[in-house]
Amino acid sequence: MDVPNHVAIIMDGNGRWAQKQGLKRSAGHLEGSKTLEKIAIHAKKMGVKVLSVYAFSTDNFKRDKEEVDYLMDLIIKYFNTKFDKLAKNGIKVVVSGRRNNIREDVKQAIETVEEKTKDNKEAILNICFNYGGQEEIIDGAIRLAQDLNKGLKIDNFKREDFYKYLYHDLPPIDLLIRTGGEYRVSNFMLYQMSYSEFYFTNTYFPDFDKSEFNKAIFTFQNRDRRFGGINDKKSS
Ligand code: IPE
Ligand code: IPE
Ligand code: MG
Numbered sequence: 001m002d003v004p005n006h007v008a009i010i011m012d013g014n015g016r017w018a019q020k021q022g023l024k025r026s027a028g029h030l031e032g033s034k035t036l037e038k039i040a041i042h043a044k045k046m047g048v049k050v051l052s053v054y055a056f057s058t059d060n061f062k063r064d065k066e067e068v069d070y071l072m073d074l075i076i077k078y079f080n081t082k083f084d085k086l087a088k089n090g091i092k093v094v095v096s097g098r099r100n101n102i103r104e105d106v107k108q109a110i111e112t113v114e115e116k117t118k119d120n121k122e123a124i125l126n127i128c129f130n131y132g133g134q135e136e137i138i139d140g141a142i143r144l145a146q147d148l149n150k151g152l153k154i155d156n157f158k159r160e161d162f163y164k165y166l167y168h169d170l171p172p173i174d175l176l177i178r179t180g181g182e183y184r185v186s187n188f189m190l191y192q193m194s195y196s197e198f199y200f201t202n203t204y205f206p207d208f209d210k211s212e213f214n215k216a217i218f219t220f221q222n223r224d225r226r227f228g229g230i231n232d233k234k235s236s
Pocket of ligand 3: 012013014180
C-alpha cells in the first residue's frame with residue numbers, strides 16, 4: 001500500500017485538552033510538543049518523507065501575551081534539547097514562516113537547528129512557525145517579481161515552477177490531517193494542498209498517538225485520488 005510522501009498536520013486542540021483537565025493552556029502546548037516528537041519519528045519509520053506541522057500561525061499573535069511568550073519560549077527549549085533526537089533519527093528540520101517580526105533568540109534557535117540537521121537525508125520535518133499560507137504565496141510572488149526584474153523569462157511558467165518560490169521547495173501535500181474537531185484550514189499550506197486528501201479527527205493533538213496516525217494513513221490508502229482524471233482501476 002502506498003504511504004503518503006508528504007503528510008501535513010494542523011496540530012489543533014492543545015488548549016482545550018488542557019482546559020478539559022483543569023490545567024492552564026500552556027500545559028496543553030507542552031504536551032503537544034511531546035506528541036510532535038513521537039509522531040515525527042513514527043512518521044519517518046512508516047516511510048513518510050516529509051512531515052509538515054502547523055506550530056504557530058501569523059494570526060496566533062492575536063492571543064494573550066502570556067500565551068505567545070510561552071509558545072516562543074517553548075520552541076526555543078524544544079530546538080535546544082529535543083531536536084538532538086530528531087537529528088539522530090536522520091531527520092532534517094526546516095522552518096517555514098516569516099522571520100522579520102520574531103524575537104532574536106527564537107530566530108537564533110531556528111537557524112541553529114536548521115544548520116545542525118541540514119545534511120540529514122532520511123526525512124524532512126517542516127515546522128510552520130509564524131506561518132501563513134497567503135503570506136507564503138505573497139512572499140513567493142515578491143521574489144518572483146524580483147527575478148523578473150533581473151530578466152527571468154516566464155512565458156512557460158507552470159504551477160510546478162512556483163514551488164521554488166515558496167519558503168522551502170517541498171513536494172505537494174498528499175494527506176492533510178487536522179486534529180481538534182474543526183473543519184477548516186486556517187491559512188495553512190494553501191499552495192501545497194491543492195490535491196491533498198483531508199482527514200479530520202476530534203482527538204485533541206496531545207492525545208494524537210501512533211495508532212491515530214496509522215488510522216489516518218489507512219483512510220488515505222482507501223481514497224480514490226483522481227487529480228481531475230478518471231481512475232480506470234476503481235471506476236466501473
Ligand atoms: C493549537 O492548539 C496550537 C496552536 C495554535 C499554537 P490551540 O492552542 O489552538 O488549542 P485550542 O484550539 O484552543 O484547543
Ligand atoms: C491553527 O489553529 C494554527 C495552528 C495549529 C498553529 P488555530 O487554533 O489558530 O485556528 P483557528 O483559530 O481555530 O482557525
Ligand atoms: Mg485552536
